[in-house]
Amino acid sequence: MIKNLNFKNTDQCKNCKYISLCRYCPGKFKMSTGSLHIPPQWFCDLGKAVYNNFIKGYCMIRKKYLKDFELQEAYNIISSNMSKLGFVIKKEDEVIWKENIVNRLKVENCFFYLVYQNGKICGFVEIVISNDKLIVSEIQLNDKVKNTRVLLKILKTLLQDNNFKSFNDVYFYINNKNLKSIKTFTHLGGILKEQKGNSSLYCLNRNNMVNYFKKFNISVN
Secondary structure, three states: OOOOOOOOOOOOOOOOOOOOOOOOHHHHHHHHHOOOOOOHHHHHHHHHHHHHHHHOOEEEEEOOOOOOHHHHHHHHHHHHHHHHOOOOOOHHHHHHHHHHHHHOOOOOEEEEEEEEOOOOEEEEEEEEOOEEEEEEEEEEEOOOOOHHHHHHHHHHHHHHHHHOOOEEEEEEEEOOOOOOHHHHHOOOOEEEHHHHHHHEEEEEEHHHHHHHHEEEEOOOO
16 A cells, blocks of 8 residues: 555645655654654654755765766766767767776776765766876866856865865866856966867966955865
């Protein structure tokens, strides 16, 4: 009976964003409230507490291994962004990109982060340490969070990461067609260092970033 249970239009759980977090169980509802459709309050409180304390808002998590769905989400984001810049994305590009990411994750000097907003993957950041340089080779965000505020949160995370505290400069590769990103990074003090094919290398100084954050009362300690 419970397996085939459908939501009623009056169910408070039907469109609740905490339903995957509260340990939703109609059987326990029945034992607690006498109804399969009415949860006890502590279920709702648990779902809200998990969301507010562990999921709500922005976070950035380093990944040494990507599950299939995480790899697919990352690819969907970069392929969508590249298409909007005018690049033609082919099916074989997906296979090659995924293989390259999986292989790079095995390299010691490669750091890969998934960016989350309210528990959902909204972007990724790939960082490489090469020739004593800290290089952000990719920052890809979906359209829903593609703004300066999220970029600043990413930069703040990098400033606070113990793996990168010895570097005074951060280098970024930006596609030459991505005028919005170029404008954003130059506004933050990024300096053009080198042009390579479709991309250009920009440099941001750590002290300049820290001073920029201080202007907006953002702590980076």
